Amino acid sequence: MIKAIFFDIGNTLFFYNYDFLRGLLEERYDIDVSTEELEATHIIISKSFGEMVQHGLSHKDSVDLTYKKWFRSLGIDEGKIDDIINTIHNHPFKHLFWSKIGDRTVEVLNWFKDHGYKLGVISNAEGQVKRLIEYAGIDASFDTILDSQEVGFQKPDEKIFLKALDDIGVKPEEAVHVGDVFEADVLGARSVGISPILVDRDNFHPNADCTRIKNIGELKDLAIFKDK
Numbered sequence: 001m002i003k004a005i006f007f008d009i010g011n012t013l014f015f016y017n018y019d020f021l022r023g024l025l026e027e028r029y030d031i032d033v034s035t036e037e038l039e040a041t042h043i044i045i046s047k048s049f050g051e052m053v054q055h056g057l058s059h060k061d062s063v064d065l066t067y068k069k070w071f072r073s074l075g076i077d078e079g080k081i082d083d084i085i086n087t088i089h090n091h092p093f094k095h096l097f098w099s100k101i102g103d104r105t106v107e108v109l110n111w112f113k114d115h116g117y118k119l120g121v122i123s124n125a126e127g128q129v130k131r132l133i134e135y136a137g138i139d140a141s142f143d144t145i146l147d148s149q150e151v152g153f154q155k156p157d158e159k160i161f162l163k164a165l166d167d168i169g170v171k172p173e174e175a176v177h178v179g180d181v182f183e184a185d186v187l188g189a190r191s192v193g194i195s196p197i198l199v200d201r202d203n204f205h206p207n208a209d210c211t212r213i214k215n216i217g218e219l220k221d222l223a224i225f226k227d228k
Contacts, residue, residue, distance in 0.1 A: 002224050004143075004170045005112060006161075006189075008179030009123040012199050012216065013109075014132065015100040016042060021088075028087065029080055037074065045070045047204050050183040059124040059154050060089075095132040104217035109141040111220050118168045120144040122161065122177065124154045124184060143168045155181075156188030165192070176224065178216060186210050195224070 007013050018038040025031040045066055052062040064085055071081045088097060112119060119142050123129050129147040133139045144167035148154035151163060165172060172193030179185025179198070182205050186196040190210075197219070198205060200212045213219060 002117070002174060002176055002195075004118040004120065004165075004168055004175040005219075006120045006122045006164055006175060006177040006194070007216075008155075008177075008181070008185055008199075009121060009125065009129055009132070010098055011046070011180040011201065012178060013102055013105045013121075014098050014136070015102060017097055017100045018042070020096050020099070024087065024091075025076075025084070029084060031076060031080075033074055041073045042070055043202055045073060047202075050181045053124075053156070053181060054183040059148055060126060063126075089126070094126075095128040095135060098128075098132060099135060101136050101138075102216065104215060106138060108216045108219055109138060113141055115225075118143045118170065120146070120164050120168055122146050122155065122164050122179075124148045155179075155184035156191060158188065158191045161188055161192045161194060165194075178213075178219065182208060197222075 018035045022033060022035050022038060025033060048069070049062060049066055052065060057065070067085045067088070068081055071084065072078070076084070088094065109119060121129060121133070121142055121144070123146065125147045127147055127149040130139070130145055133142065133145060144164055146160055146164055148160060151160060153159045161177070165175060176195045176197055177185060177189035180201070182198060186198050186208065189196040197211045197213060198208055199215065200208065201214055205212065211222065219225070
C-alpha cells in the first residue's frame, strides 16, 4: 500500500513565473520580449535539461546552460547574458522566478493529506525551496522538504531519496515520487525502489517505461491510490 508521495518542485508543483522575468528584462536591461515568447522558447529549451543531468552536471551548471540557450534563442545580446544570469541567481527575491503555483497544486495536496498520505518534496534547487513553499502558504502540507543545495546531494543520487524515506519513516515500496525530469526523477526514484510517476506535460517521453501524467491533477485517479 502506498503511504507517501514525494514531489519535485519545478514543472510539477510550481512553474516558471515568466511575467517576473519579463519585468526584470525590461526594467533592468531594456529588453522587450513577451510573456508568451518567453514561455514558448523555454518549453523547447527545457527538453534538453534531462540530458545535462544524465551527463553529471551540477544543478546550477545545468540551470546556467539552460538560461544561456534560452536567452540566445530569444536573440538577447551575448554580452548581456552572463550578467542577466548572475542577476537572477543573486536576486533578493530569487524564489519568485519559480513562484507560479500550479492550478491544481493546492487541491491535490489537500486531497492526499485528507486521505492520510505523508507528503514530501525532493527538489534539485539552490536553497530557495522552503522559502518558495512558505511564500505559497503550503508548507504545512509537507512532512519533509529536501533541497539539494541544503542536503548536499542531488537527484538522481540515491542518497537524497533515502533521506526522504528516512525522514518520514516509510519503506521504498510504500512511496511514489512525482517529477518531470526522467533522468533525475524517474531513474533516481527507481534506483532505491520508489515507484516513479513522470509529469510529461509536453509529451517529451512518449515511450517512457513508467506511469505518465500530464499534470498532478491526474494523480488521485491512478489505480495505486484507490486502495486507501
